[in-house]
Amino acid sequence: MDRCPLVAGNWKMNGLIASLAEIAAMGTAYDLALKKKVELIICPPATLIGLALDVAMLNGIGLGGQDCHAAESGAHTGDISAEMLKDAGATYVILGHSERRADHGETDNIVRVKATAALRAGLKPIICVGETRHEREAGEALSVVGRQIEASLPGDAPGTIVVAYEPVWAIGTGLTPTLEDVAQMHAFARERIEARLGGGKSEDVRILYGGSVKPANARELMHVPNVDGALVGGASLTARDFMAIAEAYR
Numbered sequence: 473m474d475r476c477p478l479v480a481g482n483w484k485m486n487g488l489i490a491s492l493a494e495i496a497a498m499g500t501a502y503d504l505a506l507k508k509k510v511e512l513i514i515c516p517p518a519t520l521i522g523l524a525l526d527v528a529m530l531n532g533i534g535l536g537g538q539d540c541h542a543a544e545s546g547a548h549t550g551d552i553s554a555e556m557l558k559d560a561g562a563t564y565v566i567l568g569h570s571e572r573r574a575d576h577g578e579t580d581n582i583v584r585v586k587a588t589a590a591l592r593a594g595l596k597p598i599i600c601v602g603e604t605r606h607e608r609e610a611g612e613a614l615s616v617v618g619r620q621i622e623a624s625l626p627g628d629a630p631g632t633i634v635v636a637y638e639p640v641w642a643i644g645t646g647l648t649p650t651l652e653d654v655a656q657m658h659a660f661a662r663e664r665i666e667a668r669l670g671g672g673k674s675e676d677v678r679i680l681y682g683g684s685v686k687p688a689n690a691r692e693l694m695h696v697p698n699v700d701g702a703l704v705g706g707a708s709l710t711a712r713d714f715m716a717i718a719e720a721y722r
């Protein structure tokens with residue numbers, strides 16, 4: 473088992489050309505010693521991927537998209553294919569984020585088909601799963617996430633895929649699960665990923681925690697067993713906060 477931790481910034485629908493200065497500042501703080509400890513990527517809005525490429529590459533920071541269409545090209549106004557993201561310079565793509573599941577009705581089936589498209593294009597999918605507050609309170613968190621893993625991951629996916637556990641109630645709220653709950657969920661997720669992919673591949677799959685990761689809680693969350701990094705929303709918008717989170721791995 474040799475999983476390099478991954479800290480990924482999800483900028484969601486935030487970021488203008490001026491925001492590229494934050495990526496440049498992240499690069500300044502991402503020194504050689506830290507590069508050996510943790511991989512960093514930023515998933516800006518698609519409008520910025522091409523523009524961010526030079527500054528990101530120069531600094532060893534990767535880029536990802538936030539969604540893709542299942543088809544390679546065609547009559548799908550407003551959509552972007554995995555091949556287009558790859559062409560623009562992305563190496564990852566976030567899929568099945570709870571905001572897309574809620575805003576765009578994305579089901580596990582849709583997420584799985586998109587993940588297959590991402591792999592076809594040579595992108596690493598970051599597949600998001602996580603229970604709602606209602607589901608957690610009903611004692612269904614594990615079963616919901618187990619089902620999402622089973623149905624959202626392509627069964628033949630390689631160990632290079634990434635899974636992000638993001639409890640919906642922890643996103644943008646400042647709330648986080650207890651460290652015990654995170655440990656339980658991540659261990660369970662790895663079991664379910666193994667059941668889905670087989671062949672010991674789950675040992676290579678990085679399982680990120682997401683939901684109100686901040687500089688103040690990053691260190692303890694990132695050191696929970698089976699937590700292989702973070703998917704960061706709000707705190708990824710500034711170099712100061714994002715790099716303070718990455719420092720948890722120094």
Ligand SMILES: O=C(CO)COP(=O)(O)O
Nearest residue numbers: 482643644683684705706
């Ligand atoms: O949804 C998230 C990342 O994908 C988490 O967002 P916050 O870090 O803002 O809670």
